[in-house]
Amino acid sequence: RIASVHGRRVWDSRGRPTVEVEVTLQGGVTGRAIAPAGASTGSGEALDLRDGGKRLGGHDVGRALGNVERLIAPALLGRDAFDQNGADRLLIDLDGTPGKTRLGGNATIATSMAVAHAAAAAAGLPLWRHLGGEGAVTMPLPEIQIFGGGKHAAGRLDIQDFLVVCPGAGSFAQALEWTAEVYMAAGRLMEEAGRLKGVADEGGFWPEFDDNEQALAMLTRAIERAGYRPGEEVAIALDVAASSFGAKGHYRLGREGRELDSAGMVELLGGWLARYPIVSVEDPVAEDDEAGFIAFRQRFGKNVQVVGDDFLVTDAGRVARAAATGSCSTVLLKPNQCGTLSETKAAWEAAKAHGMGGIVSARSGESEDVTIIHLAVGWGVAQFKVGSFTRSERMAKWNEGLRIEEALGGRARFAGRAALTTGLE
Ligand code: PGA
Numbered sequence: 001r002i003a004s005v006h007g008r009r010v011w012d013s014r015g016r017p018t019v020e021v022e023v024t025l026q027g028g029v030t031g032r033a034i035a036p037a038g039a040s041t042g043s044g045e046a047l048d049l050r051d052g053g054k055r056l057g058g059h060d061v062g063r064a065l066g067n068v069e070r071l072i073a074p075a076l077l078g079r080d081a082f083d084q085n086g087a088d089r090l091l092i093d094l095d096g097t098p099g100k101t102r103l104g105g106n107a108t109i110a111t112s113m114a115v116a117h118a119a120a121a122a123a124g125l126p127l128w129r130h131l132g133g134e135g136a137v138t139m140p141l142p143e144i145q146i147f148g149g150g151k152h153a154a155g156r157l158d159i160q161d162f163l164v165v166c167p168g169a170g171s172f173a174q175a176l177e178w179t180a181e182v183y184m185a186a187g188r189l190m191e192e193a194g195r196l197k198g199v200a201d202e203g204g205f206w207p208e209f210d211d212n213e214q215a216l217a218m219l220t221r222a223i224e225r226a227g228y229r230p231g232e233e234v235a236i237a238l239d240v241a242a243s244s245f246g247a248k249g250h251y252r253l254g255r256e257g258r259e260l261d262s263a264g265m266v267e268l269l270g271g272w273l274a275r276y277p278i279v280s281v282e283d284p285v286a287e288d289d290e291a292g293f294i295a296f297r298q299r300f301g302k303n304v305q306v307v308g309d310d311f312l313v314t315d316a317g318r319v320a321r322a323a324a325t326g327s328c329s330t331v332l333l334k335p336n337q338c339g340t341l342s343e344t345k346a347a348w349e350a351a352k353a354h355g356m357g358g359i360v361s362a363r364s365g366e367s368e369d370v371t372i373i374h375l376a377v378g379w380g381v382a383q384f385k386v387g388s389f390t391r392s393e394r395m396a397k398w399n400e401g402l403r404i405e406e407a408l409g410g411r412a413r414f415a416g417r418a419a420l421t422t423g424l425e
């Protein structure tokens with residue numbers, strides 16, 4: 001039973017305040033979790049409640065913390081921490097709004113995850129094992145950023161994430177090793193080209209390129225330089241995050257100096273798909289462009305995974321609709337987009353029920369919290385996206401995956417190529 005719920009202000013990877021919640025059970029066992037924060041957020045996301053005003057750029061979380069102490073803590077006292085659905089239902093009802101605007105999604109997600117950690121600790125199990133039981137044996141395919149653009153790099157490139165996946169790897173550990181080789185090769189190529197300029201928000205190289213396609217060419221060369229067969233052993237995934245440069249069927253690619261309509265966007269991406277070993281594209285068009293998603297999937301979905309992030313915002317209803325319209329093959333799962341673990345799980349269950357894939361994902365603002373890798377393994381979500389292969393808020397998740405894979409030992413099954421959800425009905 002829950003004996004206390006305490007919120008504290010800690011700091012995230014962008015040096016901004018964020019919410020940590022600590023749940024203590026009778027008997028003294030505790031669980032703790034930290035809310036992440038997005039920068040290229042979907043408009044349908046749960047509210048990341050900030051204080052506004054001038055102090056700390058308006059990013060302080062005093063109101064969210066106040067909600068934890070004054071509203072959430074009294075409501076959760078005495079509740080069974082093993083009843084995650086019950087605890088989350090209470091948060092949802094207490095908030096009473098579709099977008100968690102009263103309590104703040106940052107307050108609710110930190111609380112929800114802390115309850116899960118407390119229950120796992122009380123059971124004496126790692127969280128992944130507590131969530132998934134004996135059946136949790138799948139290690140997800142990592143999707144790892146090499147160049148970071150968009151809102152994570154002051155718009156230096158329009159495309160937000162240039163990532164690699166390693167469908168040819170034999171284990172999670174090997175996928176990380178291959179990615180490390182590609183990351184180093186990309187760094188050397190950038191240096192040779194005189195374009196090495198530090199890293200973006202998620203740790204990928206700062207994209208000092210003339211246009212988006214140059215980054216794709218450089219990434220393909222990095223894969224080759226590292227000694228892998230592009231497309232087979234190591235392939236490219238993109239998060240276009242098109243909502244950050246387009247809306248209402250109008251896309252403005254600042255780096256290219258081009259303005260495109262929805263069909264033009266699909267054509268542009270189609271050209272890249274033909275020229276580079278790209279196997280997955282996230283948010284190819286803006287969140288308000290369902291027709292664009294459907295057109296893109298119709299054209300390229302047979303061979304390319306189409307992922308909805310800002311478009312689906314980890315919402316079970318939107319996932320079901322995407323399955324019905326054929327707009328996406330895969331849902332990005334970010335727990336703070338909906339605000340509780342139970343709603344995140346519901347979005348994943350909806351995807352599975354319709355034959356869609358899933359990717360558990362971090363945010364651009366992160367911390368040492370490693371809950372999400374436990375969710376991926378515990379729920380059997382076969383893909384995992386955490387940003388790049390530098391900065392400890394990213395590495396903490398990759399390294400925790402290594403520990404889990406080691407704990408699974410011979411029972412571990414690496415999701416590999418089969419994790420990429422492609423095909424059309
Ligand atoms: P965000 O970026 O956390 O800034 O939303 C991550 C993503 O778009 O996948």
Ligand code: ZN
Nearest residue numbers: 239241282309
């Ligand atoms: Zn995204």
